[in-house]
Amino acid sequence: MDLLPVAPIETLRQRRSAKWRFHPHDVLPLPVAEMDFDLAPPIQEALRAAVERSDTGYPAPVPTLADALVGFAGERWGWEIDPAAVTAVADVGVGVVELLRVLVRPADPVVICPPVYPPFFGWIPEAGGRVHEVPLRDGRLDLAGLERAFATHPAAFLLCNPHNPVGRVHSRDELTEIVRLATAYGVPVISDEIHAPLVPPGATFTPILTIPGAAAIAVSLVSTSKAWNLAGLKCATLVTASPAMAAVTDRLPPDTPWRVGHFGVLASVAAYTEGVGWLDRLLATLDDRRALLGRLLAERLPEVSWTPPEATFLAWLDCSAIGAGAAPRDLFFEKGRVALEPGPRFGAAGDGHVRLNFGTSAEILEAAVDRMAAARGSL
Ligand SMILES: Cc1ncc(COP(=O)(O)O)c(C=O)c1O
Missing domain, CATH: 3.90.1150.10 (Aspartate Aminotransferase, domain 1)
Incomplete structure (x- = not known):
């Protein structure tokens, strides 16, 4: 190639x-x-065409963005997404913080696994929570440590899959255990899957929502911004798969999708469908x-x-x-x-x-x- x-x-x-x-x-x-x-x-073409049309107004992510993600996720990962369960957000950071604002009461702990993407340490207090660290062990999730943390009933677990910075793609078995523990202790899981398209042959990305039982407890955030280098265009998506988790996203500020970048939507659709x-x-x-x-x-x-x-x-x-x-x-x-x-x-x-x-x-x-x-x- x-x-x-x-x-x-x-x-x-x-x-x-x-x-x-x-x-x-x-x-x-x-x-x-x-x-x-x-x-x-195809992304250059989509953006150039938008400029030529003077097409610089507000975003219209429904239904094109959701449909494009549904097609890509189904082909790439065998992940069946209901387009009605996709919410556009300005970026993954906004998605995580808005979800945490719904889930966290003041000073509630939120679990993360350092070393991890530095803004995780800031997003949690931004939403009123407190960081509870369960460090990786030998570059992998510490499942026993996570069980001990979950037993204290934190407000949420913020998972990074694939994990930045170690580049680990958590296995289906590990994610199955995470879902079992999260269900047993009633801990919502926010899975930051921004790096998911960046998994080459040799490893297999498992979307959390494809794990049996995950739908009731987990929300996924996906985006084109890392894999197609579109971070400046401000567009990501939040995906749920159950009424219980849709009830969480329903409590996001109603204007959330209006805050997405129009060029981000156009570029993301081009990425998922032609990129x-x-x-x-x-x-x-x-x-x-x-x-x-x-x-x-x-x-x-x-x-x-x-x-x-x-x-x-x-x-x-x-x-x-x-x-x-x-x-x-x-x-x-x-x-x-x-x-x-x-x-x-x-x-x-x-x-x-x-x-x-x-x-x-x-x-x-x-x-x-x-x-x-x-x-x-x-x-
Ligand atoms: C794990 C992870 N989450 C989120 C982000 C930031 O995403 P966004 O720009 O969509 O907020 C990054 C950026 O590198 C990242 O590595």
């Missing part, structure tokens, strides 16, 4: 998005989860970059250890053997001029780690590892 090209770095530097604007020009940016590939052609071939090329390209990163680290930074992720374009690198303290990110930034996400942002288990975004060209990846190796050599 043809791999996806990446524009030269001078062209990438013209982008106005966070990844390319947050750092001085001499820094190679590999932190925030945006990718450097060109947009999928699947491009997605498969992306997965092949990311597989190539993941293997390249492994070779580069083994050659040039052998002290760094990692488990290649089963999904996503994010690599969770354990740099503790380098001896740069809790935040090796500072060494790589200051001495190597390469920007990575600092591990401690993902929770205490992130000390000594960085998260590297390999959704880029082979040249940029190689230059980044070279710069990291030079920074390490300066110690």
